Amino acid sequence: MRSTKSNQFLVVAFAISMLTTLCCVQDTPATPELSTSTLYDFEREYSKTLAYESDQSYKLIGYKKIKLNKDEMTEYLRIYQDHRDEMKNYFFDNANSLVRIYFPVEGALVEHGGKITEASQLGEFPLEENATSVELSVIGRKQTDQIRGVEGNIVKDGIIFLSEKNKADHRFGDTYVFDFGYKVILQHNHQHAGTELTLMEKASCMNNHGGPNCSTKFGIRNGRCSFNSRVCMDYNGWFTDCVNGKKSNFPGSDCSSALARGHCWNELM
Secondary structure: OHHHHOOOOOOOOHHHHHHHHHHHHHHHOOOOOOOHHHHHHHHHHHHHHOOOOOEEEEEEEEEEEEOOHHHHHHHHHHHHHHHHHHOOOEEEHHHHHHEOOOOOEEEEEEEEEEEEOOOOOEEEEEOOOOOOOOOOOOEEEOOOOOOOOOOOOEEOOOOEEEEEEEEEOOOOOOOOEEEEEEOOOOOOHHHHOOOOOOHHHHHOHHHHHOOOOHHHHHOOOOOOOOOOOOOOOOOOOOOOOOOOHHHHHHOOHHHHHHHOOOOOOOOOO
């Protein structure tokens, strides 16, 4: 008899435990379901989404990082659950509390074997004949009407040089991966417009595009917030509350679209 009551108690306890677990699962976003479990496998899958012109080419992909606290990571994972098909260039590094945002290294000037070659809009250029393992470094990019350079770049004779060569972080096959540092989400103060800009603001998209923001320069208007040409529209993403400087407002914003296309990798470098 005592054994029967004990068994009944265990069944009830197990049921309560399962209900508690289900409740918590519903409230907590799941880890992103990437196609593979490792970072390098993710990068291989991401590179396959780019419409490269040739199998016989070097391919350059880069990433910028955004540091997230626990609450910000939870918000990002919620956004990912609803927009995973549109966030295939996002990798969630839970162990280090950050997200990596990948892009083609558009128009990079690449140093290799004593030569400098300009990559395509997709960060691609022809393989060297009989090439095996080649060290590649991104040294900068050419100035265009859209990209002018920022404080921290060295601009000379129409070339935007990075402050330091950016050597490839790692490679797989003929694809080279570059770490372009942290993407800073700026917090603008509209009430103090016209005051001296901070260093971060001088290094932002406004300066990089010669005054206009990237929305204007690239014709990206994702909407959701009132358009303001005086600031970077990095806060009109999918789940925005139109608050500047809030990191969860970035995914799906005008600036995130520009970054994903590879336009802005020289900023803050």
